[in-house]
Amino acid sequence: MPDPRHFTTRRGFIAGLGFGAVSLYGAWAAYGAAPLPFGHTPSATPEPEAHGHGGSNGDSHGGHAAAAAPTADDFRLEHETFLRTYAQTDGSVDPHAASHGGARSHGHAHGASQGAPHGGHADEGHDDDGSATEPVTVFLMAQKFAYSPDLLRLKAGQAYRFRMMADDITHGASIQLGAASRIIRLRPNIISEQTITFTKPGEYLVYCTVYCGQAHDAMQGRIIIV
Amino acid sequence: MDTIPHDAPIMAGSGLTARIRTLPRPDKALLNLLFGAALLALVLGLADGLLTALARAGALTFFPDDAYRLLTVHGVSVFFYWLYLIQAALLLALAAAENSRGLALRPAAWAGAALMLAGFAVSEWISYTGTPLLYDGSPELAVDDPRSVGFFALGYLLLSAGLTASAVSGIATLLQPRRRGEAEEFGAVGFALFAWAGFLIVSAIAATNAFLPGLLWSLGAGPFPADHGTEWHILFHNLHYLPLMATVLVWYVLTRHLTGVTSIHGARLSKIVFAAYLVFVPPTSLYHMFLEPNLSEGVRVVGSLLSLFVSVPTLAAFAIIVSSLEASARAHGATGVFGWIRGLPWGNPAMANMGWAVVNMMVGLTFAFVLIQGELAPMLSDTFFVPGYFHLFAVGVLTQTFLAALMVLLPALNGGHLWRPALLARMPALVTAGLLLFAAAGIAAGTMGVPRRVFDVGYGGMAPAAWPVLMALVGIGASLFAAALSVSVYGVVRTLLSGRKLSAMELPAVDWKAGQNRIGAAPAWTGPASIAALVAAMYVFTIAAFQLIQSLPVAVIGGGHGH
Amino acid sequence: MKNDEVRLMLAIVAVWAALAAVYALVPSLGMPGYVRVWGGGAVVFLLLAAVLTLSGRRGDGGEAPRS
Numbered sequence A: 001m002p003d004p005r006h007f008t009t010r011r012g013f014i015a016g017l018g019f020g021a022v023s024l025y026g027a028w029a030a031y032g033a034a035p036l037p038f039g040h041t042p043s044a045t046p047e048p049e050a051h052g053h054g055g056s057n058g059d060s061h062g063g064h065a066a067a068a069a070p071t072a073d074d075f076r077l078e079h080e081t082f083l084r085t086y087a088q089t090d091g092s093v094d095p096h097a098a099s100h101g102g103a104r105s106h107g108h109a110h111g112a113s114q115g116a117p118h119g120g121h122a123d124e125g126h127d128d129d130g131s132a133t134e135p136v137t138v139f140l141m142a143q144k145f146a147y148s149p150d151l152l153r154l155k156a157g158q159a160y161r162f163r164m165m166a167d168d169i170t171h172g173a174s175i176q177l178g179a180a181s182r183i184i185r186l187r188p189n190i191i192s193e194q195t196i197t198f199t200k201p202g203e204y205l206v207y208c209t210v211y212c213g214q215a216h217d218a219m220q221g222r223i224i225i226v
Numbered sequence B: 001m002d003t004i005p006h007d008a009p010i011m012a013g014s015g016l017t018a019r020i021r022t023l024p025r026p027d028k029a030l031l032n033l034l035f036g037a038a039l040l041a042l043v044l045g046l047a048d049g050l051l052t053a054l055a056r057a058g059a060l061t062f063f064p065d066d067a068y069r070l071l072t073v074h075g076v077s078v079f080f081y082w083l084y085l086i087q088a089a090l091l092l093a094l095a096a097a098e099n100s101r102g103l104a105l106r107p108a109a110w111a112g113a114a115l116m117l118a119g120f121a122v123s124e125w126i127s128y129t130g131t132p133l134l135y136d137g138s139p140e141l142a143v144d145d146p147r148s149v150g151f152f153a154l155g156y157l158l159l160s161a162g163l164t165a166s167a168v169s170g171i172a173t174l175l176q177p178r179r180r181g182e183a184e185e186f187g188a189v190g191f192a193l194f195a196w197a198g199f200l201i202v203s204a205i206a207a208t209n210a211f212l213p214g215l216l217w218s219l220g221a222g223p224f225p226a227d228h229g230t231e232w233h234i235l236f237h238n239l240h241y242l243p244l245m246a247t248v249l250v251w252y253v254l255t256r257h258l259t260g261v262t263s264i265h266g267a268r269l270s271k272i273v274f275a276a277y278l279v280f281v282p283p284t285s286l287y288h289m290f291l292e293p294n295l296s297e298g299v300r301v302v303g304s305l306l307s308l309f310v311s312v313p314t315l316a317a318f319a320i321i322v323s324s325l326e327a328s329a330r331a332h333g334a335t336g337v338f339g340w341i342r343g344l345p346w347g348n349p350a351m352a353n354m355g356w357a358v359v360n361m362m363v364g365l366t367f368a369f370v371l372i373q374g375e376l377a378p379m380l381s382d383t384f385f386v387p388g389y390f391h392l393f394a395v396g397v398l399t400q401t402f403l404a405a406l407m408v409l410l411p412a413l414n415g416g417h418l419w420r421p422a423l424l425a426r427m428p429a430l431v432t433a434g435l436l437l438f439a440a441a442g443i444a445a446g447t448m449g450v451p452r453r454v455f456d457v458g459y460g461g462m463a464p465a466a467w468p469v470l471m472a473l474v475g476i477g478a479s480l481f482a483a484a485l486s487v488s489v490y491g492v493v494r495t496l497l498s499g500r501k502l503s504a505m506e507l508p509a510v511d512w513k514a515g516q517n518r519i520g521a522a523p524a525w526t527g528p529a530s531i532a533a534l535v536a537a538m539y540v541f542t543i544a545a546f547q548l549i550q551s552l553p554v555a556v557i558g559g560g561h562g563h
Numbered sequence C: 001m002k003n004d005e006v007r008l009m010l011a012i013v014a015v016w017a018a019l020a021a022v023y024a025l026v027p028s029l030g031m032p033g034y035v036r037v038w039g040g041g042a043v044v045f046l047l048l049a050a051v052l053t054l055s056g057r058r059g060d061g062g063e064a065p066r067s
């Protein structure tokens, strides 16, 4: 027997309406954001990290990062070395500058990691088209209420592997890029990694976006891109 | 005229108010106590919310610790005590009304109230005097001040224990008619109350999971709760659904009270929808964690997809209510596509609050869906986008809906009358206007990167010039909605305190109840049209956000996972 | 009807228990809190389903607290 109701007042139609917003999937798919969204995936995830931190531990990345990944203390050491190697007289840090220790970076991360526990990135980026695509490793540590380094000098068009960690408690290390920002959240003792290429020269604000105490608003740094 | 032909307005006062009126005295006393405490929390929270907004707008300056203390008191008062005291009170009131003989397990209900009030006192005190921990009480902010962490956790634990006791009383009350053999099954509202009460208990488990470690640590009886962030997210996610479920439930109750209309789709569908709230809670919980550095990629992918389902129960309930209303109105002769809406009893402040709450929900949902996309999280999470949009829910939807319920229940409870209904009926539109300004400016500010929880966004001159301008607009919007909301709250408080000076004055209502055979023959396009408009808006803002994030002068690959 | 109500409760239990099980069995997801909360929630709703069944049967008003 025919339902005397108009279809807009029938049960099935009403239940279907509940799923209306699921159709936003279409917009996501159009931007390649479904079904495989990519955020930044830091090195502490249990996922295998193809290029994460090669070197000596390369074979143990099968899924259990805990044993193989560099520890927070490794990070602190590498970060120290990075600062010592590339600190400039004006207080900035420039991974492209001749280091005080005499080593050059060759546009690689090697210099930064020299002497650090897990060595260089030997097996990485064999595509041979020079330093422009070879990411340079940069370290950024957040702590109450400052960044270290708090002034980085980098180059446009160059990829940088930002290795970041909060030293004490949770912080942000977000980068203001003009029309919007790149929001980054750092948990204490968990190493986050993102490969970032700045495409436009300029001076960019680095600021804390996770409440961390009294001087939270004062927590800022700068990245100068030339 | 495309509306309902002069249907004789009937007096509201149907079953609900009659049953509230005849509740036993001790139950009335308990409900008055809980309603009063909830309103006190709201008043405290509103004052601190306005101060926070003015400080963020640059109109007021505080020492940093004081500013964060205000923000803490604001979040704690409104998000925890206002929302949960009022939910416990509404659960008990509506359950008692369903049962029509008052509360069962009354001692549990009183113990619950006592525990919640104790929690309220502890939380307010430590929020005003301790290290400012904000409403999530992250222990890492006070490693050197275990006392603050401990008392903060204690407050919430007392609240949870009290909620559990209240929910147990509510459940027993709902079951009483069956136990007496007077009823075979629940109505839609009874079932919803039952499920909601269960959910309150689950949330108390989640709160215990999140806060007990902090309490133990502060007593030297446990390790430092390093995982607070994750545990908080679980609780926080529950706390999104709970009040929303309560809101939809109140809409059911008020729709019936104000128009006589119940679902034309049968109680069964409504029960399924309310159960769907609970089915969808856990699977959709991951989107709060997109920025967490230790969230695995697989979880992120699945989390984003599942969160698309987050609105299913709410939109289904919306569609049920709107189609039932529209079909009933048409059965009573309403014409015109949207004309029937004008036939609703807008002169009743409860109707006005509920109606504008629906508008706020549609706008809020639009932006909620921009935020659940994992790839946009690195542009929007932790920014003012988040408070910018969620006040549409917190204030526009939840607070206005619960105030609407109070506007109906309080006069019934105490025999007084609602304070200046004509004035109160005008407030929701003003609240919404203020919220829309607050949200528009706040969402724009957040999209540009203005962080949440920062009072001075100057950054030594390095911040974009638009930031302070947008935050000033946020302050103007906040002042507007705070003022209008204060009038509503004042009206409700006056009503609560007015006692039984006057016999209840009947407020406008309509009676659109219609026989099942007459109903639904005419099309009812309002529901589908609203949802289509909602989806269109979601597309527009999602696409705009994608365009923006792609236009930024950086290329980012997360940790070697390019694809 | 009444059985519907119990069935809906059990549906909730099933989904929650399944999720808790996933988080319990795949520890690399790293969220043991999910196991406690969703697992505990499954137990709560299981109890509610039981109470619902029992109070329906006991139509004589046996233990109902008087008010």
Ligand code: HEM
Pocket (backbone or CB within 6 Å): B045, B046, B047, B049, B050, B052, B053, B054, B056, B071, B072, B074, B075, B078, B079, B082, B083, B134, B135, B136, B387, B391, B394, B395, B398, B399, B451, B452, B453, B454, B478, B479, B481, B482, B485
């Ligand atoms: C007069 C009304 C209100 C005003 C002016 C107001 C304003 C604000 C402002 C400016 C913030 C600060 C955001 C930030 O800096 O991150 C905030 C935070 C918040 N508001 Fe409100 N609000 C009001 C009412 C409410 C209500 C009724 C609720 C909930 C029912 C609510 C829930 C919250 C929450 C949960 C936060 C986040 C606190 C935090 O981040 O620690 N607000 N509010």
Ligand SMILES: [Cu+2]
Pocket (backbone or CB within 6 Å): A143, A144, A145, A170, A171, A172, A208, A209, A210, A211, A212, A216, A219
């Ligand atoms: Cu910080």
